[in-house]
Amino acid sequence: MSTATRWVLASGNAGKLAEMRALLAPLAIDLVAQSDFDVPEAEETGIGFVDNALIKARHAAAHTGLPAIADDSGLAVDALDGAPGVHSARYAGTHGDDAANNRLLLERLANVVDAERGAAFHCCLAATRGARDPAPFIAHGIWRGSILRAPRGDGGFGYDPLFWVAEERASAGELAPARKNAISHRGRAMQRLIEQLRADG
Numbered sequence: 001m002s003t004a005t006r007w008v009l010a011s012g013n014a015g016k017l018a019e020m021r022a023l024l025a026p027l028a029i030d031l032v033a034q035s036d037f038d039v040p041e042a043e044e045t046g047i048g049f050v051d052n053a054l055i056k057a058r059h060a061a062a063h064t065g066l067p068a069i070a071d072d073s074g075l076a077v078d079a080l081d082g083a084p085g086v087h088s089a090r091y092a093g094t095h096g097d098d099a100a101n102n103r104l105l106l107e108r109l110a111n112v113v114d115a116e117r118g119a120a121f122h123c124c125l126a127a128t129r130g131a132r133d134p135a136p137f138i139a140h141g142i143w144r145g146s147i148l149r150a151p152r153g154d155g156g157f158g159y160d161p162l163f164w165v166a167e168e169r170a171s172a173g174e175l176a177p178a179r180k181n182a183i184s185h186r187g188r189a190m191q192r193l194i195e196q197l198r199a200d201g
């Protein structure tokens with residue numbers, strides 16, 4: 001009999017799920033996708049990434065009866081005062097339309113010079129042992145880069161083809177998946193979450 005704990009990964013985003021699965025591989029936990037339980041989409045009504053991650057984790061735990069890990073993430077662009085931020089997934093109006101979101105971002109930055117195109121990906125992870133866990137684990141990671149004038153690479157998901165990582169001389173869409181996970185906002189947040197789970201889990 002397996003002694004591994006089952007956790008539900010509370011995300012409907014296939015790109016995120018693949019990254020989270022790879023990042024959680026070192027832990028002896030049995031991960032199931034929330035789609036296996038027909039969990040309906042949670043309403044992301046929070047003001048910040050932390051609120052939304054917690055809403056999604058509690059929602060999935062309530063529907064499955066399992067402990068849950070959720071990710072709320074997004075792109076905060078300096079020249080746009082942190083937009084699209086928590087609205088990243090629906091920036092252009094349709095939830096999850098990456099191509100439209102990327103086009104709108106390029107449009108909004110059309111007149112912004114190279115030196116002012118800085119941006120940061122944020123990732124907040126929430127792990128809750130149950131829907132009413134009074135002390136869930138929270139971890140945050142930030143990845144700084146800048147916004148290109150045209151997409152590069154077809155790896156990753158979301159805004160990756162527009163996110164230039166100077167140290168790598170590559171866009172996030174050009175990085176190998178393992179390299180992205182080693183340095184990304186999600187990778188950093190997951191390292192921090194795993195430390196907490198190991199210490200208290």
Ligand SMILES: O=c1nc[nH]c2c1ncn2[C@H]1C[C@H](O)[C@@H](COP(=O)(O)OP(=O)(O)OP(=O)(O)O)O1
Nearest residue numbers: 011012013071072073074075088089157158159160
């Ligand atoms: O590594 C990344 N590389 C590129 N883009 C990224 C990344 N990480 C987040 N993003 C973008 C995608 C989406 O536009 C938004 C997340 O929105 P967010 O609500 O957290 O996720 P979602 O609605 O796609 O799936 P779900 O809420 O079911 O987890 O930020």
Ligand SMILES: [Mg+2]
Nearest residue numbers: 012044072089
């Ligand atoms: Mg979402």
